[in-house]
Structures are given as structure tokens and as C-alpha cells.
Amino acid sequence: MKLSELFCKESLSLSFEVFPPKTDTAFESVRLATEEIAALRPSFMSVTYGAGGGTSKYTLDIARNIKESYGVPTLAHLTCVSSTRETVRERIRDMIDSGIENVMALRGDIPEEKLGEDRTGWHYRHAVDLINELSESGHGFCIGAACYPEVHPESADQREDIKYLKEKVDAGCSFLTTQMFFDNNLLYNFLYKIREAGITVPVIPGIMPITNGKQIERAIKLSGSFMPQRFKSLVDKFGDNPLAMKQAGIAYATDQIIDLFANGIKNVHVYSMNKPDVARAIQNNLSDIITK
Numbered sequence: 001m002k003l004s005e006l007f008c009k010e011s012l013s014l015s016f017e018v019f020p021p022k023t024d025t026a027f028e029s030v031r032l033a034t035e036e037i038a039a040l041r042p043s044f045m046s047v048t049y050g051a052g053g054g055t056s057k058y059t060l061d062i063a064r065n066i067k068e069s070y071g072v073p074t075l076a077h078l079t080c081v082s083s084t085r086e087t088v089r090e091r092i093r094d095m096i097d098s099g100i101e102n103v104m105a106l107r108g109d110i111p112e113e114k115l116g117e118d119r120t121g122w123h124y125r126h127a128v129d130l131i132n133e134l135s136e137s138g139h140g141f142c143i144g145a146a147c148y149p150e151v152h153p154e155s156a157d158q159r160e161d162i163k164y165l166k167e168k169v170d171a172g173c174s175f176l177t178t179q180m181f182f183d184n185n186l187l188y189n190f191l192y193k194i195r196e197a198g199i200t201v202p203v204i205p206g207i208m209p210i211t212n213g214k215q216i217e218r219a220i221k222l223s224g225s226f227m228p229q230r231f232k233s234l235v236d237k238f239g240d241n242p243l244a245m246k247q248a249g250i251a252y253a254t255d256q257i258i259d260l261f262a263n264g265i266k267n268v269h270v271y272s273m274n275k276p277d278v279a280r281a282i283q284n285n286l287s288d289i290i291t292k
């Protein structure tokens with residue numbers, strides 16, 4: 001199923017994100033975790049792409065397994081920045097062979113050793129280059145892209161970020177998924193600005209349940225997200241108590257999701273990080289709200 005069809009529905013739903021294993025030995029445990037999440041019957045599941053593409057095969061293996069065994073629509077991520085045109089075209093062929101219909105087209109983070117390089121000769125400098133490549137494949141992929149309510153860290157300002165976001169949409173992307181955020185007002189403000197800029201495709205907010213103290217520092221460092229005082233207080237109080245932090249983090253994420261639904265959002269994407277217990281707890285908290 002193409003996700004563009006799903007986003008036309010009026011019902012309220014959750015989707016979950018999982019990541020592929022880094023090694024053969026980890027494959028089985030990741031497969032089991034992703035199957036447990038698929039058994040919750042989310043509206044779709046996304047499978048991330050390892051930075052640099054070393055685990056690209058696993059992204060497709062996990063996505064295909066979820067779709068074939070549970071009938072859950074999948075979204076396979078693909079990055080391009082450190083790849084040659086030949087490699088990306090090979091990955092696109094692999095996706096077609098695996099029956100992938102939905103692709104999240106990403107630039108990816110630039111590897112540290114390449115940060116100082118002259119980028120003029122690179123085949124893919126931005127996600128828009130990959131969106132063009134996917135569109136030109138003629139396969140009719142439903143293409144998604146990333147967006148940043150708090151501005152991508154490399155952008156000079158939000159106006160510039162939104163200008164390039166519009167380029168991605170104009171190149172053929174049918175929906176956007178946001179970076180995590182902990183203050184819904186940042187999303188509402190961002191939505192207002194992108195709608196004003198003429199971006200009309202569905203925007204799927206990405207919510208990260210913070211369930212342990214260590215995860216917080218890493219998540220904030222990666223995303224640069226603003227931590228509202230309400231969230232900081234919760235982390236200060238419960239960060240050193242794993243069970244309490246998990247419960248509080250799930251409650252905070254649930255609260256964010258309810259507010260999003262109450263304000264007109266129909267699908268929320270949960271960064272469930274291969275944790276079936278977290279995905280299940282959030283879904284249970286919303287059992288009478290989600291209408292599928």
C-alpha cells in the first residue's frame with residue numbers, strides 16, 4: 001500500500017520506526033523485536049538506513065518481512081550523500097526487487113572525514129538529488145522526506161530551510177516526517193510557516209519517547225531539540241530511576257500525541273527504536289483514541 005493513500009484517511013493512527021541490525025548475529029533479535037511491533041498493527045512501519053549504507057540489505061530484509069508476515073505497510077529509508085550514482089541505482093533496483101513501494105529519501109549525515117571536501121563533484125549533495133533519482137526510476141515510488149520544525153543544524157535560518165524543503169516537495173515527495181521535538185508548539189508554528197510557503201503535503205510528526213536517562217543526552221545532541229521546562233523537570237526527577245523514567249517518558253510522549261490528535265494531526269510516527277514494550281504501552285494508552 002502506498003502511504004499517500006493511507007494519509008488520505010480520516011482515522012487517527014500511529015506508525016512505528018525500527019532500525020536494522022548492524023551484524024548478521026544481531027539479525028534474529030531485531031527481526032523478533034520488529035515482528036512484535038508489527039503485531040500491534042500500526043498504520044505503517046519505517047525501517048531506517050544505517051549511516052553510510054553498510055547495512056542496506058538488512059533494511060530491505062526487515063521491511064519485506066514485516067510486510068509479508070504481518071501485512072503492515074512499510075517505508076524503507078535510503079540515504080545518498082556518501083554514495084556513488086551506481087550504488088544508489090543498485091539500491092533502488094534492490095528496493096524494486098523487494099517489492100518496496102514507499103521510500104524515505106534522505107541525504108544522510110556527511111561522514112566526518114568528508115566534511116572538509118569540495119562537494120562539487122559529488123553525485124548527491126542533497127536529498128532532492130535522491131528524490132529526482134527515485135522519481136526518474138519510473139517505478140512510481142511513494143516518496144517521503146525529512147523536515148525539521150527546529151531547523152536543520154546546517155541551515156542558516158528557517159526561511160532557507162523551508163525554501164529547500166519546498167524544492168524536495170516540488171521534486172516529487174508526497175509526505176514529510178519531522179525530526180523529534182518535545183514541545184508541540186514548535187510543530188504548530190512550523191506547520192503554519194510551511195503552509196504559508198505553499199507546502200501542502202501531509203506532515204507526519206515524529207515523537208521520540210525518552211525512556212532512559214542516557215538516551216536523553218544522545219537524542220538531544222543528535223537532534224538539537226529544545227527541552228521544555230516540564231520535560232527537564234521530569235528528567236531531573238526520574239532520570240536516575242530506570243523504571244520511573246520509562247513510565248514518565250511514555251506518559252510524556254502519550255500526552256504529546258493526544259495533543260497532536262486534538263489539534264488535527266491524523267498520523268503520528270513514534271520513534272519506537274526496536275522496543276516493543278514501549279510501542280505497546282503507547283498504543284495501549286491510546287486504545288480508545290486510535291480509530292485505525
Ligand code: FAD
Nearest residue numbers: 048049077106107108109126127146152154155161164179
Ligand atoms: P537535506 O534535505 O539535503 O537537507 C540537509 C541540509 O541541506 C539542510 O540544512 C537543508 O536546508 C540544506 N539543503 C537542502 N537542499 C539544499 C539545496 N538544494 N541547496 C543547498 N542546501 C540545501 N539518517 C540516516 O543515516 N538514516 C536514516 O534512516 C535516517 N532517517 C531519518 C528520518 C527522519 C524523519 C529524519 C528527520 C532524519 C533522518 N536521518 C537519517 C538523519 C538525516 O540523514 C540527517 O538529518 C541529515 O543531516 C539530513 O538529511 P536530509 O534528508 O534532511 O537532507
